[in-house]
Amino acid sequence: MNADRTIVFARSRDGRTTQQFASRIRIAGHQAVIGDCDLDPAEFVDSACRLWRRWQQLLPDDRCGQLVSEVGLVCDQDRTRPYAIAHANGAILDGDDRYFAASARPATVSWADLPAEATLVLGPSATLALVDFVLDGIPGVLDRSDWPFASNLVIEDTALSPYPPQIGGNSAPIRINPEHLACDGCDDGAFMLLQRSERWQRPVNALYNVRRRNLAISCDGGHRRSGDAMVVIDTLTAETEPTLARSRWLATWHLDQPMSRRWGGERLGLAIETGCVLQSITAAVGAPRPACICDPIEGEIYGTAPSLALARSAITTSMVPP
Amino acid sequence: MPIRRSHEIGHALTIDLVAPGGQPAVRTTCFQAWREELPSGAVRTSTALPPRSWSAPEVPPPAGGEADRACRLLVEFAAGLGASAALRYSRLVSRRHVTDAEEMWQSREVNVFALTGRIGLANGRFISLGWSGFGDGFDRMIEGPMRRRVAWIARSAAAAAPMEAGAGPAVLDPQSTALVVHEAVGHFSEAAVDASVDLRHRLGCRLAADGFDVFDDPSLPGAARYQVDDEGTEAIGPTRVLADGVIIQQLHSRRSAAAAASLPTANARAAQITLPPIPRLSNLVMPAGTSSQDSLLEMMGSGLMVHHLSHGFSRGIEMEARIVLAERVEGGRLTGRFVSGGRVTERVDVLTRARSRGDCSELNPNALCGKHGQILYDVGTIAPALLLSSLRISA
Numbered sequence: 001m002n003a004d005r006t007i008v009f010a011r012s013r014d015g016r017t018t019q020q021f022a023s024r025i026r027i028a029g030h031q032a033v034i035g036d037c038d039l040d041p042a043e044f045v046d047s048a049c050r051l052w053r054r055w056q057q058l059l060p061d062d063r064c065g066q067l068v069s070e071v072g073l074v075c076d077q078d079r080t081r082p083y084a085i086a087h088a089n090g091a092i093l094d095g096d097d098r099y100f101a102a103s104a105r106p107a108t109v110s111w112a113d114l115p116a117e118a119t120l121v122l123g124p125s126a127t128l129a130l131v132d133f134v135l136d137g138i139p140g141v142l143d144r145s146d147w148p149f150a151s152n153l154v155i156e157d158t159a160l161s162p163y164p165p166q167i168g169g170n171s172a173p174i175r176i177n178p179e180h181l182a183c184d185g186c187d188d189g190a191f192m193l194l195q196r197s198e199r200w201q202r203p204v205n206a207l208y209n210v211r212r213r214n215l216a217i218s219c220d221g222g223h224r225r226s227g228d229a230m231v232v233i234d235t236l237t238a239e240t241e242p243t244l245a246r247s248r249w250l251a252t253w254h255l256d257q258p259m260s261r262r263w264g265g266e267r268l269g270l271a272i273e274t275g276c277v278l279q280s281i282t283a284a285v286g287a288p289r290p291a292c293i294c295d296p297i298e299g300e301i302y303g304t305a306p307s308l309a310l311a312r313s314a315i316t317t318s319m320v321p322p
Numbered sequence: 323m324p325i326r327r328s329h330e331i332g333h334a335l336t337i338d339l340v341a342p343g344g345q346p347a348v349r350t351t352c353f354q355a356w357r358e359e360l361p362s363g364a365v366r367t368s369t370a371l372p373p374r375s376w377s378a379p380e381v382p383p384p385a386g387g388e389a390d391r392a393c394r395l396l397v398e399f400a401a402g403l404g405a406s407a408a409l410r411y412s413r414l415v416s417r418r419h420v421t422d423a424e425e426m427w428q429s430r431e432v433n434v435f436a437l438t439g440r441i442g443l444a445n446g447r448f449i450s451l452g453w454s455g456f457g458d459g460f461d462r463m464i465e466g467p468m469r470r471r472v473a474w475i476a477r478s479a480a481a482a483a484p485m486e487a488g489a490g491p492a493v494l495d496p497q498s499t500a501l502v503v504h505e506a507v508g509h510f511s512e513a514a515v516d517a518s519v520d521l522r523h524r525l526g527c528r529l530a531a532d533g534f535d536v537f538d539d540p541s542l543p544g545a546a547r548y549q550v551d552d553e554g555t556e557a558i559g560p561t562r563v564l565a566d567g568v569i570i571q572q573l574h575s576r577r578s579a580a581a582a583a584s585l586p587t588a589n590a591r592a593a594q595i596t597l598p599p600i601p602r603l604s605n606l607v608m609p610a611g612t613s614s615q616d617s618l619l620e621m622m623g624s625g626l627m628v629h630h631l632s633h634g635f636s637r638g639i640e641m642e643a644r645i646v647l648a649e650r651v652e653g654g655r656l657t658g659r660f661v662s663g664g665r666v667t668e669r670v671d672v673l674t675r676a677r678s679r680g681d682c683s684e685l686n687p688n689a690l691c692g693k694h695g696q697i698l699y700d701v702g703t704i705a706p707a708l709l710l711s712s713l714r715i716s717a
Binding site: 014021193208295298 | 332338366440596634635690692
């Protein structure tokens, strides 16, 4: 694959200042040259700060520290794509802002005040984080009966990414199952060279699962909303190394009701029976959407994942002091 | 006037190999980039030569890697394992330059490798491989004690019984000690990435028994080798982190040091030029003691000899690691009864239960360290074997 791609963007974490990035990568086969970029990302500074401030008005104060906005442009030889993205610790914030009340300060709800009938749901980023963690925790070749995922949960290893600067790669997706945990058979050089626009010195998945690309997760059987009230885990941050044993997580969440959404008033500590929590998924409650894991080691990992309903008994919760 | 300017020129080599049967897939990346931090807090980064107005040193890119030799050695290494494996060899050679508003340009070389991936065992399980450090790493990949040790661990782990949860005395071999010291002492002694987070309350905390000192030193022939860190602070000698088991000094960047009313310790490190330098370890050193490994086993009597740990992880006051291979000890003798699986789950003061140190320190071949989205291949740890009165293990 040959490519000549320029990426420029401005990224803000506080609505005032930005990180401005401009990069050009030229690929010929398995060789890349990064340099000679002559575009200036300054034109995106105001847009990035505006996007940050728009979401700041809709997020509670204690989540604004996690808010990241990015506005930029990806120029390939044959087309130019502008893009804008905002996320809070990996939870992609998109067109849903109409549901959050734009009052003086966003309304929050305490975990203790949740409706008893509220369905527990993993949002896209939480689903992606948990599936990625479970895959990394698989200790070896498994029998089908020990596979830690429901049979209708489709997990694909793909060269695609919902993050525009990363879209690249030229080999087909591969379904991950007990027989194929990674795409060992493919040599996707373009994926490896195009996935890390800011971190070209370290290949994606630099550590142990070196053949893993991005994850595209879906659920056979369509999707439907589950009940009037859903408590949606937006993000999951692992507090342990990948394992199929019980694992500890930090979570952010919101309450989703038909005509309104309210942010969770506190972070949650979760204990999850990792090896079995995703074995009993029956259906998705939302279509696959862009998702991101803010991994403390690898950095940002993008993919797509649906929202999944869980039994409330599948997790144990505790409050995390502010 | 900018707070700091930096630029880098170099190349990266990556070779993937699936064995047996696969062909090496070679990728090369040549790069140049600059970064500028402005007083407003803005950061500008571009992959280009630095602007002429910077008067930056003009240097040619460092010499290219030996891709053909690396391919050959990787194939030989995989064949020598006697097991299936998905491996990646990475090599990075570059030259970094940094200056701030007050000082001249400082330069340093980056010359590191990593050999990572997963090895399939005869029992269907996997173990991970994580070697890294200074230079090309070729000396480790050729037939020799290091390659034989990996093959031995793979064979032994394949025949091992499952580890049971519990707590009991243990002897850690130097690699296992290094991982525990890195997670328990090293990360706990780093200043926070966000300089506004004050961790000075950690000073004075006891992390190890009396008589245990730990240093950080980038000038040693360890995994990290630099005279100036990525902010341009000169390394003037070892930083004593732990004295008599108590934290007496944190590892700082300039920003974290200023916030803590302390001095920088030349520990500001960035995985690459586009990323911010943050407080990181360089080479962490626990000096050797006086006991041979046999006498450590004698002192323990019955317990566990931990041969190999992986996937070290720490957060706050807790740390953990996977047990890849351990061996039952009875009557002060190794029994040949191997166990594997389970996790060491401890607090960062686990070394307060250290009873004695081995008489020989070794450089941990795994110098990989990921933090805040930045993976460094050259975070060294030099440590001896260690006798612990108790080690807590989860299934």
